[in-house]
Amino acid sequence: MEEQFREEIDEVGRRAARSVELGSRALVIAIAVFVLLVGLVLPWMNGSSGLEVLIGAEAGKASMVPRLFAATSVLFGVVASALTLTTRLWVFAWVGAAGGWFASVDGLLAIWSRQSSDTAPGIGMVIAVVAMVVIATLWFRTAASRN
Template sequence: MTDSEQPSGENEQLRQEIEEVGRRASRTIDLGGRALVIAIAVFVLLVGLILPWMNGSSGLEVLIGHETGKASMVPRLFSLTSVLFGVLASALTLVTRRWVFAWVGAAGGWFASVDGILAIWSRQSSGNSPGVGLIIAVVAMVAIAIQWLRTAASRS
């Protein structure tokens, strides 16, 4: 090998390493202060799942099927989607910091938020008032969805 070939090979190797770092960086997100906001909102959502949602039953009891009947299907769907997208997807995204999981959290969070609003409406239209836990859970889920959407959309 001549001296003129050596730097060229080293430059090529350095270029490949830089490209690999760029590819890895493009798949991850930097959450900054949003991580704390999301973590607090997830905690509030968990508190909302413990508090009463309907007929004295907590959100977790609604999730496992303690409350049955036609009027409990939408709140039950909300309890499932809020746990899946609000808690599990948020935890997965906070740990892995993967951009694609931020989009899953955003899309699923908005689905759960709409479902939560429908859960409140279904409780009111059936003649029963929604419990404080259901209202807190819906507000927390909306906050989580907003934060994940802002995070996912901020990718440059």
Template sequence: MASLRAEIDAVEHRAVRTVELGGRAVVASVAVFVLIIGHLLPWMGTAAGWEVLLGQGDAAGKAGMVPRLFAATSVLFGIAASALTLITRRWGMAWIAALGGWFASVDGVLAIWTRQSTAGLTSPGPGIGLVISEIAMVVLAVLWFRTAWSRT
């Protein structure tokens, strides 16, 4: 009887640590894919998101600091943490993706704002990839917060 109780407790412990994603898994997967596409499109002038992340081309210098931070946080939390959460379905990873996703979303708004305010008349503002990446990040942040909060 004690071994049966221990087995039931182990199953309960595993169930408490995991989240059931259901249809949210598809939405998260599509949003991660859109975020990846956003990193391939132009963010600053002709520099794509991955070039901004590496500080190459038009992203070199002080003007690219906030977009570079957004590129790093969106890759870390939007792509990596989301992928790990989808794979492991752990409740703790959902919280990491949610909190990091909101940080990246706020940083994305600041990146767009700095591109609009510091670009001036001679250089282009935020590229389409930056805007698409920000929208995907907000979708991911909302999705992971709803998922993580549903377990409390």
């Protein structure tokens, strides 16, 4: 009987070590993901939304940097965040943190590439970059807080 309790307690400890407790940070992350989604449907360049840039509707007019940012922001900002919020696993928090920072830098490069060309970045791209920086910061703080 005592051995059974010991195994059960050890299993609970292993499960707790793999999971992350987000608390009120989960709500802030969810709001930031929503803002990112809003940024994806607003105009990014030439009147095209971020989703149109993602699927390649702007292929002839756009450089690859905004398209890469659209893909990485959806992958790390939306998908990784959703996986982490639902599963509460540390590994997804680290994926969101590392990938989020990659997407953030890529977003800044996307804005810069638009500013240095004949097409100015749209409000949606700017909103998406700001939301991605917030998401990456929150995931990094969450992932780094593991004891």
